[in-house]
Every structure is written in structure tokens, then in C-alpha cells.
Amino acid sequence: MDPRLSRAYGAFAGLALGDALGMPTQAMSPEQIRAVYGRVTGLVDGDDSQPYAPGMPAGSVTDDTEQALLIASLLVRGGGSSSGHVALDAGDFSHALLAWEDSMIERGSLDLLGPSTKAALERVRAGEDPLTVGGLGTTNGAAMRVTPIGIAVSTADPEVFADAVWSSCQVTHATRQGFQSAALVAAAVSLALDWPEASASDMTTLLWKAVSYVDSLPERGAWTPDPDVVAATRRAMQLVANPASSSLECLVEQIGTSVASAHAIPMAFALLARDPSPRALLDAANLGGDTDTISAIAGAILGSVLGVEAFDPAMLTQVELISHLDLPSIALELLALRAASEPATSAPEASETEDTSEGASPEEPTPASYTDSGVGRVVLMGQILVDLAVRGDALPGPGGDVWTVDEGMHVGGGFNALVAARRMGAEAISLSPIGSGPHSSLIQAALEHEGITDLGPRIAGIDNGFCIAFTDRTGERTFISTKGAETMSPASAWADFVRTMHPGDVLYIDGYLMDHPANREAAEAALRVLPKGVRVLLDVSPVIGIPSTLPSDGVIVSMNHREAQEIARQRGDASVRDQQCLQPHEAARAMLAVLGRPVLLRAGAEGAYFVRSCDAALSASDTDPSYIPTPRVEAIDTNGAGDAHSGILAASLAQGIPLKRALLLANCAGALSTTVVGPASCPTREEIEAAADALEASNDEE
Template sequence: MDPRLPYALGALAGMVRADAANEAASGSPDGTVSDALRSALTVADQLRRGPGGVHAIRSGQWSVPAGSARDRLLCAVPIGIAMSTIDPEALAETVWIACGCTNRNEFQSAALLAAAVSLRINNWNRSIITTLCDAVDLVSAMKPRGESQEGPDVLTATRRALNVQANSHSPLVRVRTRTTVLMEKLADVSPSHRIIPLAFFQVLYLWAKELPPVCREGSGDPALYDAVSAALAGVCDTRTTLRDLDVIPVEGVSHVDVLGIADQLLVLSAPTPLEWIRRAAGLAPDRPPRSGPSSFEEPDSDLLNRYAPFESESAPTPLGAARGNAPAGRVVVMSELLLRFDRQSEDDTAPTENEWATREDVHLALPFTAMCAARAMGVEVISLSPIGQGPRASIIAEALARAGIVDAGPRVEGCDNGFLSPPLKQYGASVSSGMTEMPEDAWDEAIRTLGPSDVLYVDGGIVSQAVLAACEHALAHLPDHVRVILDASQGHVRQHSLPNDNVLIMVGYDSAESLCRSVSYERPSGDCTKNPRHGADKVQREFHQNTLVRGQTHESYLARAAGEEYSSDRVATRFPAPTVTSTDLRGALHTSMGVLAAGFALGCSLERSIVLANCAGALASTMPGAASCPTREEIEAAANALKERGDDYMRRRDRIYGALAGVAVADAVALPVRGMSPEEITKLYDGRDQLVNASSSHPTMPGAPAGRITQITREVLAATSRLLGEAPSEPADEARAEDGDWLAGSRYVLRAIPVGLVTLTADPEVFADAVWRACGSDDLTSQEFQAAALIAAAVSLGLDWKFDWNSNEKSLLGAACEVVATLPPRGIPTPGANVLAETRRAIGLVTTFAKDTFERLRHQVGTSADPMQSVPAACAVSIQFSDRFSAFQSVALGGESGIISAIAGSVIGALYGVTTFSAHNLAAIEKVSHPDLAPLADRLTDLRLGDLTSANATGEASADALEARADEE
């Protein structure tokens, strides 16, 4: 049997059955055939029996079937079965004559139907969307026939329909909402020309039961639409069509020999592989890419990451150099502005009446911060937020006026604006109140009038159902030429009408996982919260949209939308941020969002806009208040400075900063639990990842605020200052109570950490001398020197280590042990265990006894400040946790876990960078203890990359060799 027969049979059977059903529904006698089907059967009969087969049509040896041109559209189905597309012009001429077309739109409709049927029959193993797009390409290349008419033609309408479908891959999108968008895209198309575009759209949603009624009513001729769509469904989904079709009743009622006609028509069509069709059309053997770069890329980019298979009729104004002299656009914000009050406890109640204007803990919700940031960049900002009546509405309207933001939101009578109150210091649910009334079409006109340079900022966390309904209604009218920034900072997106193209999702690192879980019904594949690079990739895979995830220290990671030439193993691109001392992170993410939107409105390239956004967020984090924003001049100066430093500098700075942050965070985590048992520590920190205050009964620092550091961090900072030739800062009065000898020999290990940050391990003598000098004691024992050198080597190698997700920490520590084993002996020989041997044994305990590692470390290694115990224990806990080292977990080891965790944190920070550690915790440490880690990291990076430039290549080669050797072992 011809393998193409089921597809030809499916096309005819679907058409006949739909026609029979419509005739029966109209009350016609049994066996009645519609004029449209009668025309198609007449063409089929002449194709099978007429002299010369298909050539008879062109030679005038037969007559065009009776009926209107609309009735003759179904004639394209038997033509598609009987003719291949190897000769497109022969197919076109046959369609023109046999279907009796009188104008261009009639010809395009019939030609598209015939081409789709023919291509599917002869290339049934290709995807449906590819077949339909190939049909559009084929008909577009045909010589035009017939006079054109007013309005968009059928080809244009079909491209729109296929673009809408291709833009509907997000899990947020519902078929009904995309159908609403489609009907809006076809609003200027005559109903008589919608049948083919709607049928092409529907055949891609064969499973969607709610789709056919909407499409058939919009087609202008439901009965004809049913037959056309059924023919396409039959040729695309033969198993369903033939399984459900009872051939005998159809033959008995309509007297149509479906199987015989299909078989005889198929004999006329020789199999035509797609390669032949391409060659005949003058195309290259491989199908040319139908996609192109997304609107966020430079127009000449070779990234084919646009979802729509066809160019949009109205594209956004280009970004970058190709923009030319196009004017700046506007940033239009689609949000519901709320007042926010930050509760300090679960018992705090919302302000009432005029209290909203007097409470210190009240400010506008963060989309207002994004508006202020965009305004600071000099672009026009328009707020579409609805404004009600009442004290909260008055405060919001006045704030918009003060900020110079155009207040274009609808006025809603009878209700006040809402409020939001998330708990800050204790866990619990948010308290919110939204607007209860708003006209559904309130935003439609504003969205329709957006220009090609405008940027639409959409708040994905709109609270009120009435406002959300207006948002969805308006997005159905979104022009193709508008870029959208989607604010997903709350960890969910409630809109279901946004396309895949022209949309960039922006989210903070701590919300990426909850955003993915809000739409995924499968078991989570791992928490991406601690790795913003993974978060960007995960959100992009789930939502199929360009995704920008902002990291803990203001850098960001871009995962581009997947395209034809954009491989599945793509890596998110990292964009750096300036080094700042963050003290107030409220609003920093939304400052970035506002500046990103403004960058696009100004025509900056994607890369430049992201760097500007990173700089804005970083600078805003140094300013008090949620709506604080730096000036455009400050933002651009910071971005220019980043460009001058280069990627290598920022990568090293990130890891050096990470090593310092690892010490400080672990120290601040351990301080409140000093003196507690492991069980008490576990209970306090169970599920926590934020710093806490010390209790009033703390043995040395009662009531110390969250973020207080101790002598552990100060030892590292003092050694760093000496290394840089700077005077160490004096500890605060409240910290002097800690002075003493409780650090024991581990103080030398802490002093060696800065050595690893600036000294390469390539020259053993130089490295050993640097460690010895940093320790600053002639009474150093050989074990103390060995322990200090081991951590310095691990930190130094970690800065240049390449990632191996299988055994990164273990390989690194193995390489560090190898480096120390080659160093010349230093220190006073004393009895006792060898530090390298103890470290390898401790690592072995982690590998062998994963479940009760802490218990075995306590009893078989020890948890004191003696470096023969603290260093092996630190190396062990650094590889203990499957989701990477966490000081909140490692302090449960007990003993001097603060020292042990700090040492481990320095190694992990050097290996993975500062993004490993929470920005909120780092901000708390800077606010309370003022260690100025970020600028310190800059100076250390200058030393490593400046004074040691000539040795860097040797050091990197040495690190690569050690890494390869560790992998082999």
C-alpha cells in the first residue's frame, strides 16, 4: 500500500464527514451534498477520468464546476492530493482554473489549501507547523494571480495566524486567550478571507475542544470552514480521523466512495521528496531558516531566536547602531500601584485613613520605583495604574506628580487604591487589599496606540482581579512592534496573553525557583535559588521567553529564547555590576527594571541596557529608601568604568569578593549560636537563610544585631590590610570583649586567606614565603604552616578553577593538597598528625558516611580551633552539602564551627564567587559592621591582576594541570 494513502484518505474523509454533518444539521434530506462538496467531487472525478489527467484542466477539455467561488474552495483538496508541489507554477495554474478563482484572495486561499494538503501527503514525517509554513512560502513564491483587494490579503492573514500560534509556547498561555489575540490580529481582514488563516491555526490545536466554535463563527461561513478545517485535520492527524470515521455510513448517506477516490487521485501524484521541491523552487538543499534574531538583538545578529516563523508587519524600532535617528520611546507601565507598609511583626495592623501619610514604614509599591528609575534616565514615563477615591489614592496621585510621571490611569469611583503588607522579619503570609472595580476595556486604547519605540512594563503580580481582567483584555490588542519588560519579581506571573517574542522576563535570583514552580506540575528538578545562572536557564526553559535573572550582588544572567540555531546546551550570559557596599536592597531590583526599560526606549543595545540596569541597581542599593535612584550620569559613568575593566577583571573580582564574603557571612551566622549545642543550633536555623540577632544571654556579645562580625573576620581583614600596605582598622568597643586567644593556631589560617587571593601557586618558594610572612610568627609549627598553606592554595587555585559539576570542591582540595606537598618545609617540627593526611581522611568521611558526617567529624577529626582539626573539618564541610555549602547548616557541627565555617566559606567563595552568598546578609553585615568588603575586593583584584600580570599565564596553566590531574585521580 502507498504509505501516503492514509493521509489522502484522511483529507477526503474529514471533508466529507464535516459536510454531511452540516447538511444533516440544516435539516436537508439524507444523502444531500452541499454545493461546495459537489464542486470538489466534480473536480476529483475529472482529475481521475478526464483525458490527460491534470493537463486537461489547463487545456480547456473540461468545464469549471458550477457554484460560487466560495463553493469552489474545497476543489483545492483533490488537487492537493492529485498534484505534487515539485512544479509550483503548474500547481498554481491548476488551482486558478479548477477553482474558478476571480481575485487574488480567492487564489491564495485555494492555493494554500492545496499546497498544505500536497506537502503533508508527500512529507508526512515533518511537523505540522513546518508543513503549514512551507505552504505559505510556496504560495508566496508563486506568480500573483487575480486583482488584489483592499485590506490585508490571505497570505498576510495566514502569516499572522501562524505567528500567533508560534508565539504561544509559554505555559501561561491558554488557547482561548490566544484565540482572542488572533481575532484581534485578523480584525482588519474580511471575514470571507479568514477561513484559511483560522483553519491553519486550528489544525495546530486539534486537542483544544473550545477552539472550533470561536474560529468557525469568525470565519464568516461556518459550514465551509468546518469542511476546510476537517480536511486539514484529516491529513494532519490521520489516526484520529480514520479511527472515528465509519466509512460505510458516509458512503451510504452521501454516496461517496472516499477510499476509491483517494486511491485513484494519489496515483496521479508521484512521490516528491522535500529535497526535490526545494530544488525545483530554486532553494538550497537545506530549508533556509525561517526565524531570525529576536527584537532584543542587533538586526544583523546570527542568533535565530525569534519564535515567529515570519517577519512581523510592524517590527519594533531596532536597538543599537541600526536604530539610526529614530526618536526615543516612552516607558508605559501597566501596573496596579499599591501602598506598601513593612510590618515588623505579625501583629502589626494596616494603617487607617490619614495614618497612611504619617507612618514611617509606608511607601509606594515597587513598580513605582521602576517608574522613578526610568524617569531618571530622561525618558517619558506613563503610569496606567487606576486611581480610586480615598486617602491611598490621593497619596499615589501626588507621588506620581512629584516624580514627573504622566498619570494616564483611569479614575475609578467608589473604591480606594489597595495596599500590600509583606512580613519582613518573621515568616507568614502577606496581607493585601486590591481595587474591586475597573472597566474591562480601560486600558485598550492606551495599548493600541503604543509606538514602535515604546516599551511596555507589565507588572506580573497584579493583585486585583478587576485590574488583572483589564490587563488581559488590553494585551489582546498589543501591537507586534512593542517590546515588553515582564516584572516577575513576586515569583509568579498572572497574565495569560503575552507572546513569546518581544518579551523579556526579569526576576530576582530568590524568586526564580518559585516562578518555575508556579507553572510546573512536575516534580521540581532542583532548587535554582542559589545559582542565578541556573535560574535564568530554568525560567527560560519553562516560559520560552528571554529571561534576565538578577544575582545577589547586582550582576545578572541572560538566557536567550531558544531558536533554530540556538543549541540546547546554551549557557546564560553573565553581565557584571560595579563593586559597591550595599546597605539597603529595597527597590534595587526594580530600579534595574526601570533602567532596563528606559535603555530599550532610548535605543541602547541589549548588552548596554543590561549593564546600565546592573549599575543602577547596584548604586541604588547604597542609598536609603525603596525609591532612591542614582542619576543618569552616575549610571552611565559606572557602566563605562565596567567596560574599561573588562570581563576577566570582573570574573576575578567576583571570586575574590566571594572569598571575603564567605568568611564574613559564616562568622555572622555563627556569632548568635556561640555556646549552643548542635541540637539547639539546628533548631534555631532550621529552614532559615537570613541572619538573626544574638540573644540577651549571649556569652560575649549579648543582643548583638544581625550582621555583627567577630575576631574571625577581623583577623582576615587585618591581614588583608597589611598585605595591601594599609593600616588595619581598630575593632569597635563592643568587639574588644572578644579579644583573646580563642582562635588559637587557626588565626594563621585566617591570615593566609588573603595570601591566596593575590599569590599564585606556580612558584613554590614564592608562595611558601608569602604564607610564612602573612602568619607573622617565628613560633609557627610545621602543622600550622601546612594548614595555612593548604587553605591559601585552595583559595588561590579556586580563583582560576574551571567548573566541574561532578566533584568541583573535592578536585580543588585534592589539587591544593598536592601543591602543599611540594612546598619547602617551614615551621617548628612537632609531634602530631599530618594536616594533609587528616584532610584527606576527613574528605573520605564525607564521601563514605554522607548521612552522619557531622557526628563522625566530631569524634574522628575534632572541631576545635587547633588547625589540625579546624582545617580538615572545614575542607570536609565544604563538600558536604548537595546544594552547595551553607553556613546556616555547617554551624550545626558545633565546637568552633564559626572558625571552621569561615575557612570553608573562603574556599567556596573563591570557587563559585560572591553570588553564592545572600545579598541581604551581606547588606546586613555592611550596615552593622562596616567591613567594606566590595572595595577591598577591588584593591585585591588590582594587586592580583596588576602586579602579577606576567605570572598569571603560568598560574592559570598550573591550575589547569592540577585540575586535570585531580580529575584523573
């Protein structure tokens, strides 16, 4: 079977199978489930005590599958927008839902529309415009039926995708929660259909990508006091990442299993991240609560990743026969809609993707090692601690004393670069070790607030460290740091994650980690298993941390002028004596000779220099460092400027932005960040791009 058809069919098959597995236990407590069924290990009849499906034969589906099939039929039948994009017509959808409920009543089913949905649709039946009835449902009703849209609509155009999802929500679940929940499920299914050679090991990455994608969409829907579904899903995924909180009992206690969107969708994502196999559907069926919907959503996503072959063929056949389903035909028709609406693609010209000259400058086409058609993630391999920021005239001399102004407690270290990456809209992941204590709690709260995925190892019995960050009257900063949990990564912790990274991802390495034996060992181990195509941005930091296992391809080593001079002093090579590092452009060329990797040298207000080749066979123009300008600003606090620079550069590379533009954006971010007090002071993407546009315009005029 064609892989994409297998996944599309698998999405519907997983939805129906999960629905049928959860049918006999829906709305029951875990204790009731155990008393009536023991543990559900396959398809079983609904017990007479079942609140919604008493006596239903094993393999029967519920409203989850039936409403999904209703949406599929409307899409295939031609219900769409005037623009030609795949979407539901509000009137057709409203009347189809009413007709569906009427048929359910005739069949004696108790699985009917919810009260808020019912009230909105009855107003439509009475003649009101479906777009004005404003169904304010925050339950999982929109998410349970959205799988066909995930199959039929690509995520390539976020606006088109969001419009399609919204068309399935706006009549009955026109709330922020309704849209978020449906978008999460549809995005996961749609992204999976485009995933190259997906396997169970890709599940967590795909789920996080779906969360980040939906988080980046503009808000839709009415405000309600219910929890944010994207934030709840992110917390659920973080629970699963920690073995201490990944048991089913803990997930039920911390996430919930009700019909609320902020319970059901996070639980489905957590179950799949915990066990990306059909066992997740059985786990859902035994949790209690809205078991059929949680299991159906988990099944739809699982099938879209692994294909229909992941499911027991005997059980699937039973579901299709009992419920009279023709899922392969439906999947094929939805794929035809997707193919018709997807933008035509063609192979890029060689000049757009390759660089045959080793001495290419940022003005030339970006080399293949720095570009990828997919949008990657920024992953921090480093450490996060807490900054105690103070400001004074100057540091005291030995035995001296000075008064300072308290500028607050801030989460710092690698956190600042991840915040910058988020400003660019990139997905950001922290692998920084997290301890236990007030600093650790502050770090976790800051990561969650910024939408940064926290996958760092947990270190028991010690808090994260802190740093006294002193800024003098010139804006220069000095650090005095302590060591805590962030310096104690287990030997294989980073390697376990890094080996799952994909081409297009950017591994941002904070050189400070090399100053701590445990982190140095963990970093070296991770770099040995780094997959091909993952790019690396190393900021050597003031401690000059350079891993010995640094790859030779797809790497940029970033440093400031002072750090370059220190490297020259440490290496003691006659070719890079201090005299050859007096000027930034000379230092950049010298560092390339020492490190054998492309070098980005940041020179503050003087701009930056990038050089990638020292081949003696090339002309001087090919090996000269390329100059990247920077905007003129009045700096008041340089704390975090380098982090802003690195974070924006990493995010730009992850998003496929050409290297020349990425370097300019990074320079602008670093400069603008110095105009704001505080370490995590990266400006917005709009501000950065405006500054870059102004610099490009001024250079064009010259």
C-alpha cells in the first residue's frame, strides 16, 4: 500500500478502533471499569450498566467516529469555501449534525449532542444564521471529529489550515479551547502524513511539533475561563518526559480524563508520548472518564504516524464489519482533496541549495549544509541558572566595597538564547539539567511561560545555581557564578535525546558546559551520536568551551573578539599570535585556521565577521572574512546580547532563512538587546526584521 494512503487509512482506522475500545468504558470510573470488565484488553460488549452504550456489541463505534465520517462526507461532497480551499460550509455542517442526532435518537442511542452544541444547533434549525449562533463549547467535541481535516489539509499554509479547522469549530465550539483542541489533533495528523519514513521513535518529536505549530497560529474563538489547551498539552508532555511522573496513575491525577478539551487532548498526547503503540489505546480505555474520545484521538494520531499496519487486522476488521465502515475509500478521497489543494512544488535550482565554492561568503547562495526544506527546532545543550542582577559604577578593588542597584532575579544562562529563538517563532527545547529547590522552580516556571519545552534531566537533592551579574556604568557586565544541578548532566542524558534529532534541527551548544566534568562528558557523548544533517551552533562563551568531538560539517563557531584573543593565547600557535588578532577581521581568519570550522566573530558595535575557508589554493577574496553590519544603538546593558545573537541565528537557520540574512538578523538582535535592561532582552521579530531591512536599504543606497 502507498505509504501516504496507509497513514491516511491508519488515521481513520486508529480513530475507529480507539473509539470502539473505549466505547464500553466511557463515563465510568476506573473502579467501575475494574469491577465490570477487569482490564479491557480488546473489543468487548458494552455492559448493561454502561451509561451511554448499554448492550452495544463489541466493535461498535460511537459519536466520535460517526461525526468524523460526517465531516469527511461533507468535504468529499464538495462543501468548501469560495476560495477553493478545503473547508466546511457552516449551514451544511449544522443541518448535517442535526440530521445525525435525529438518526441517533431513532436508533435509541444515548450518545447525543452536548447541551451547548444542541442549543446552538436548535437555533439554526429555527432559521438563524449558523455563523451567528455562537456555540461556546469547550469540550473535546471539535477535536474528536477533526481527523478528516488533518488528512485533507496540509499544514504548509498556516492560514489555510487554520481556516479549515475553524470551519469545523465555529458553529458548535467557537471558543479558544475548541479551536486549539481541534487544531492540535488535525496538525498532528497532517504533519504525520508528510513525515518522511515515520516510526514510533518519531512520535514525541511529531507531537511537540504539533504543539509548537498550533501555538504559533493566531488566536481564534471566544474567551472562556477554561484552561489554555496548548499550555495544558505542553505540561502533559513534560510530565511524561520525567519518569517519576509518567505512570498512568500520575497522569490521571495531574492531567484529567474528562470531556474538557484541556483534559482529553493533553491526555491523548501524553499517552502516545509515553507509549507510541496500540497499547496507548488500551491504556486510554482503562483510565476512566471520556475513554472513547481519548482513545479515538490517540488512535487517529498513532495511525497517521505508523500507518494502518500498526493495528491488529482482526480487531480492525471486526470494527469495520460491526459498524459498516468503508475507511480505505474515505481515506483515498480525502487524500485526493489534499493533493488538489497542496501547492505545486518543484525541485530547487542548484544555485538555491548548493555552494560549490569552499570560500563562499554570506553574499553567495547559502550552502546545503545550512539549509533544509523543513522547519527545524532549536535545542539547547547547555545550562540554565538564575541571575541576580545588580548595577553599579564599577567593580570594587581587592578588599573594596560598592553600593549597587538591585535589578531583580532573572532566569539566565542558555535560557536567554532560547527566549530569543522563541521571539523568532521557532520551537525551542531545553536539555539543561533541573534540580529541586527555589531556583529550579523559578526556571521551570520561566520555561513554561516562554513556551520552551523542558526535556532536561532531573537531578535530585540539589538546586540550580545562581550568578551575580554586575553591570557597570559603561554597560559592561561581569559574572560571579555558583555551581548547581545545571552542571551535573548524567552521562547519557543528552545523547539519548540528540540521537532522535532530525535534519533541519539546530543544536545550540553553550560553551560554559565544558567547564564542568559531568556536562563535558555528556556533551562529548551526544556529539558522537549526532545525526547527519543536524546543524550545530557553538558559542564558546568566556570559558572557551570547545568540545573535542565537534563535527566537521554544518557547524558555526561563534565568539566575540575578546574570546578569539584568548583562544589565540591558549593555543600558543605562532600563526595566531596576539599580533594577528588585534583586528576583528584578522582574528576571524586566525580562528578559522585554529579550529578548522566556519567562524563567526562578533565585534559589538563594529559588526561581525564570518569566514568559512582558509584553503591556500583559493584567492584572497574567497578566504577574506565577510563583514556583517550592525545598527548603531546606545547600549545600556550588554548582559544577554551574545545570547540574543546566538538564539536568533539558531532560530533563523532552523527556519531555513538564508545565511546572509540570518547573520544580519542576529546582529540586529544583539544590538537592540543592549538598549534594554536585563539578560533575556531580545526584541520582537518585527523589531529585528525592521532593523535588518533598514540596514539593507542603507547599504543598497551606498
